[in-house]
Amino acid sequence: MKETMVPSPANLRILLSTATDQLRRAGIESPQREARLLAAHAAGTDLAGLLRIDALTGAAHATFSQILTRRLNHEPMAYITGQAGFWSLDLATSPATLIPRADSETLIEAVLHHLPDRTQALRVLDIGTGTGCLLLAILAEYPHATGIGTDINPHAARLAADNAARNGLGARCATLCCNWAEAVRGPFDLVLSNPPYIPHTDLAGLMPDVVAHEPARALDGGPDGLVAYRALAAALPTLLAPGGTSVLELGIGQDHSVPALMRASGLEVVETRPDLGGIGRALVVKK
The missing domain is CATH 1.10.8.10 (Ubiquitin-associated (UBA) domain)
Incomplete structure (x- = not known):
C-alpha cells in the first residue's frame, strides 16, 4: 500500500x-x-x-x-471560496458568472427609493442575471414580488436557480436560458440589468483578477461599450408595463450616452444614481 x-x-x-x-x-x-x-x-x-x-x-x-x-x-477570492455576499444574500459563485460587487448594490438602493411600497406584488425581470444577485435582492426586499432571471449561459442560469433555493426564494422566481429577453413576454413592473459595458479595447487593461478569470462575454460591451444598451433600449418599451421602471447598471463615463439611447426609445430618464465612489452607476428610467 x-x-x-x-x-x-x-x-x-x-x-x-x-x-x-x-x-x-x-x-x-x-x-x-x-x-x-x-x-x-x-x-x-x-x-x-x-x-x-x-x-x-x-x-x-x-x-x-x-x-x-x-x-x-490572481484567481478571484470568490471563485476560490465558491461564495460571495451581496446585499443581504449569501450567494454561490462560479467562473460562469461575474462576481457580485458592492457597486451593483446601488441598483437595489435606487429601486427601494423609487418603489418605496414594499408590499407591492411586483413582476420583476432581470436580464443577464448571472448569480441572480439583483433579482434575488429585490425579491428579498419585496416579499410579494415574483421574478424571472434570464442568462445566455446555461451554467449561469442554473447557478441563479441554485442561489434562489439557497436563499429561500425559489418559489417566487424562475430562471431561463435565452438571449436577453427573447424567451419572456411582458409586461413587467420592474426590469433590471447589469449588462456587458466595457469597450472591447479596454478589456486588456482590466485588473488581472478580472480579465484572466471572469467571463469575457459578461464584460465585453462591443466597440463602444454600448451594444447591450442598444438592445435594451429597443426591448424595454415592450417589456415594461405602463408606468413601469427599469434600473440599469452603467460603466464609467456612460451616464450621458446611455440615457440618450433610452430617451430615443421614448423612455423617461428619471435619475442616474452614483455609487459610493461618485460614479454614475444606476440609471433609472420609466415607461
Missing part, C-alpha cells in the same frame, strides 16, 4: 506572515486580510474561528498551499 505523505504541521502565525508577504509582492490588495481568509477557508472556519487555531495540519495545510497558489495567480 502506498504511503500518503502528510504535510508537517505549520505554525499559523508564521504561515500567515509568509503568505501575506507573497500576496503583497503579487500586487494583491489587503494581503494580510486575504491571507487570513484563505487560511480560514482551508481550515473550514471563519475569521473568528481562525483565532482559536494555532497551526494548520494535514489536509488543511495542503489546501491552504493550493489555494494560496491560485490567489497568487
